[in-house]
Amino acid sequence: METVLASAVFRKPFSPVHNREQQLDELGVKLADSIRKILANARDKLYTGEEQVGKIEPHRILKNKTLELNNLKSRTNAATKAVINKARIQLTAQANRLAALNPKSVLQRGYSITTNKKTGLLVRNLEDVKIEDLLITELAGENLIESRVTKK
Incomplete structure (x- = not known):
């Protein structure tokens, strides 16, 4: 990202x-x-x-x-x-x-951008994450959700 x-x-x-x-x-x-x-x-x-x-x-x-x-x-x-x-x-x-x-315009259309909190890299598929990884999901209006991978 x-x-x-x-x-x-x-x-x-x-x-x-x-x-x-x-x-x-x-x-x-x-x-x-x-x-x-x-x-x-x-x-x-x-x-x-x-x-x-x-x-x-x-x-x-x-x-x-x-x-x-x-x-x-x-x-x-x-x-x-x-x-x-x-x-x-x-x-x-x-x-x-x-x-x-602009990636922010994508968010305005209802999409989100998810990154690995530790690496800062975009999460594009299942292989990009491991169990217990922390993820940051960015929504429109600069709203952020932090989540943890518990199951794949």
Whole structure:
């Protein structure tokens, strides 16, 4: 039991969740930088285009480029939201899986965990105990029962 509880998953059960949160934050920063670069590039193209088209109906071309820039901005915002939502869903799924793996959640479903008091090892079958061994049975709510093996 101590070996199980000493594992990294039980010492820091939300470490994978925090790692995912960090990855999500890093993705958000990278995505924001990419969006800024895309928008800056689009603005540069717009200004370059203005010079070239200044002689041919500049108002119409400017209107088209502005619409194009707004469309690009909307698409990048939608893509950003989609990436963040997907990462949030994955993070929630991992948190749920982690909670389901917690031995304490098994106790809440009506099961118990029995260990040998002397060795601290889990009792999985009849061969794990001897007559006169003391056993500790853990129930939900951290309730404990101590019992002695009298018959096998």
